[in-house]
Amino acid sequence: MATAHIAAQPGDFAPAVLMPGDPRRAQRIAEAILHSPRLVTDVRGMLGFTGTVDGRPLSVMGSGMGQPSCTIYATELFGQFGVERIIRVGTAGGIAEQVEVGDVVIATGAHTDSSMNQLRVPGVHFSAVADFRLADAAWRAAQNPASGIRGRVHAGTIISRDHFYLTPEGQTERLARYGTLCVEMEAAALYGVAAEFGTQALAVLTVSDHLLDHSKDMSSQDRETRFQDSLTLAVAAALS
Numbered sequence: 001m002a003t004a005h006i007a008a009q010p011g012d013f014a015p016a017v018l019m020p021g022d023p024r025r026a027q028r029i030a031e032a033i034l035h036s037p038r039l040v041t042d043v044r045g046m047l048g049f050t051g052t053v054d055g056r057p058l059s060v061m062g063s064g065m066g067q068p069s070c071t072i073y074a075t076e077l078f079g080q081f082g083v084e085r086i087i088r089v090g091t092a093g094g095i096a097e098q099v100e101v102g103d104v105v106i107a108t109g110a111h112t113d114s115s116m117n118q119l120r121v122p123g124v125h126f127s128a129v130a131d132f133r134l135a136d137a138a139w140r141a142a143q144n145p146a147s148g149i150r151g152r153v154h155a156g157t158i159i160s161r162d163h164f165y166l167t168p169e170g171q172t173e174r175l176a177r178y179g180t181l182c183v184e185m186e187a188a189a190l191y192g193v194a195a196e197f198g199t200q201a202l203a204v205l206t207v208s209d210h211l212l213d214h215s216k217d218m219s220s221q222d223r224e225t226r227f228q229d230s231l232t233l234a235v236a237a238a239l240s
């Protein structure tokens, strides 16, 4: 039962999927945390793996960059492959002053400048929010010393932008005033797809750079590899 973008069979995906934007990060995560990972799809190089963690099935699959790409994969996983929860594990740019490079953000809600969720309920400004149970599980894992979290963890609102390079003047500073923690490019759409299917979604983000202070930004290699804390929280949520 392959779909247009996923060449897998029924049962190939676990009920919970970790979803980074970068398919190479999906492979690294699969190799790092899954017991007996097997490749279940590679259409367009968007790698998906399934294995087990502590004897429980778990999948990892890339989403690509941006809300349209993430929406395609999330829609097919929820709609065709029996997936019940998707936890995005991505990088983000810091916006709030208290958020530093290397910190982790549990995205409880996502503002957006995208039109994708506007099309869902005509005349309504859709609220793109994380599943409370997943967010609570990630937050509780962050507070538990046994989890081994080394850095700081924040929970709150983020923004999912369509543009990586084009930002209206003053928008970032205004978002900071409204308590927005960081910016990435997928969570709002992912939360919208989960609402459509009555399933669960969460984004756990590693801050790779800061929009208002670039002095400590990560290299592109660090962006691919420095995600241990967010991964720990994402797995805790996925298997909760």
Ligand SMILES: O=P(O)(O)O[C@H]1O[C@H](CO)[C@@H](O)[C@H]1O
Binding pocket: 020, 021, 022, 064, 065, 066, 089, 090, 091, 092, 164, 184, 185, 186
């Ligand atoms: O690191 P990932 O998960 O790709 O997430 C962030 O990085 C990409 C931009 O560099 C966008 O996809 C953004 O959301």
Ligand SMILES: O=c1cc[nH]c(=O)[nH]1
Binding pocket: 091, 092, 093, 094, 164, 183, 184, 185, 208, 209, 211
């Ligand atoms: O979308 C993103 C992701 C990481 N860093 C940014 O500045 N923006």
